[in-house]
Amino acid sequence: MLNDYPDILTVEQLAQILGIGINAAYRLVNDGTIGCRRIGKTIRIPKVCVTDYINAARFTAKR
Structure with missing residues (x-):
């Protein structure tokens, strides 16, 4: 999943990875x-x- 990204990320890359807006990141x-x-x-x-x-997040998600 994250293999295409460098070991150190920018906020913009974080937003892209998580599929959220820049302000949320x-x-x-x-x-x-x-x-x-x-x-x-x-x-x-x-x-x-x-x-x-x-x-x-996997362990805190409510089912």
């Missing part, structure tokens, strides 16, 4: 839901943080 990183690093004004997201977020 910024919300996820700004509130700490998805881990990230700020380098100057840029935000970089390790791909492992995205996979952790996706895997965590």
Whole structure:
């Protein structure tokens, strides 16, 4: 699924992966839901943080 993406992602790539808007992606990183690093004004997201977020969602989904 994420093999086509680099190990370090941008917020735009995060939005594309999750199929959400850019504002929602910024919300996820700004509130700490998805881990990230700020380098100057840029935000970089390790791909492992995205996979952790996706895997965590499997266990919290209501059936």
